[in-house]
Amino acid sequence: MLCAVLLLGAGGCSGTRSGDSKQVIVTGSTTILPIAEQAREGFESANSGTSVLVSGLGSSAGIEAVAAGTSDIGTSSRDLKEEEEVLGLIDTPIAFDGIAVIVNPDNPVKQLTLDQLRDIFAGKITNWSEVGGADLKIDLVNRDEASGTREAFKKIVMGEDAHFDKYAVVLPGTGQVRDVVARTPSAIGYISVGFVEPRFTATAVKALVIDGVTPSEETVADKTYPIARTLHFFTKGEPSGLTKEFVDYVLSDEVQNGVVVDAGFVPVKKGSE
Numbered sequence: 001m002l003c004a005v006l007l008l009g010a011g012g013c014s015g016t017r018s019g020d021s022k023q024v025i026v027t028g029s030t031t032i033l034p035i036a037e038q039a040r041e042g043f044e045s046a047n048s049g050t051s052v053l054v055s056g057l058g059s060s061a062g063i064e065a066v067a068a069g070t071s072d073i074g075t076s077s078r079d080l081k082e083e084e085e086v087l088g089l090i091d092t093p094i095a096f097d098g099i100a101v102i103v104n105p106d107n108p109v110k111q112l113t114l115d116q117l118r119d120i121f122a123g124k125i126t127n128w129s130e131v132g133g134a135d136l137k138i139d140l141v142n143r144d145e146a147s148g149t150r151e152a153f154k155k156i157v158m159g160e161d162a163h164f165d166k167y168a169v170v171l172p173g174t175g176q177v178r179d180v181v182a183r184t185p186s187a188i189g190y191i192s193v194g195f196v197e198p199r200f201t202a203t204a205v206k207a208l209v210i211d212g213v214t215p216s217e218e219t220v221a222d223k224t225y226p227i228a229r230t231l232h233f234f235t236k237g238e239p240s241g242l243t244k245e246f247v248d249y250v251l252s253d254e255v256q257n258g259v260v261v262d263a264g265f266v267p268v269k270k271g272s273e
Contacts, residue, residue: 030056107128120138
């Protein structure tokens with residue numbers, strides 16, 4: 001990962017990257033990072049002499065990198081913005097995901113409506129007692145503007161008319177949001193459904209029911225959970241060579257119904273029964 005960051009920071013690669021066909025650079029979403037990293041291990045093991053460099057710098061960074069030719073694949077947990085649609089990027093959906101709204105396990109609130117959630121993150125509802133909780137100031141935990149999760153949450157929850165409260169804590173990654181909410185009784189944040197259950201930490205968070213629907217793989221798959229999105233691989237033009245081989249591998253049954261499911265996401269391709 002460090003190598004990938006250094007390469008990107010130095011502008012040390014391009015679309016052809018000196019003709020090195022044995023290396024693929026994958027940059028972007030921290031949400032997609034577990035899929036890309038696990039797929040990298042399997043791909044390198046099955047293809048001796050190949051190298052896949054994976055880094056999680058945020059969806060916007062991934063889109064910028066692949067558009068500039070400094071990455072072979074830009075991973076994104078949001079759709080392209082209008083101004084990015086002219087960059088010549090090809091979209092390959094690799095998974096579906098729900099965005100879970102999380103609070104501290106000690107918070108008695110179990111559910112919110114989308115309207116309540118919008119008002120909370122806009123700073124209109126400022127105390128948990130206003131939504132059936134304790135008399136406690138709400139501490140907002142938001143993502144930074146490079147985050148695809150933030151962009152998707154803004155599009156789905158906030159809409160065109162509502163704006164995020166400027167006094168919210170802003171953090172750069174999923175892990176940081178989860179950790180802060182897990183340790184702060186008054187906090188509320190949002191992360192991928194796949195990160196709700198503890199993975200690399202013993203700290204716990206609680207996912208809220210939104211508009212009467214519990215966030216889960218099942219409710220994301222059947223589209224009943226209201227805060228859901230597509231996870232993307234973007235390439236500059238149609239993928240070819242080793243890049244195409246890696247994309248095809250991520251879409252294989254092995255990854256879709258193994259790595260993707262194990263990471264808590266919904267595969268775009270179901271395996272044979």
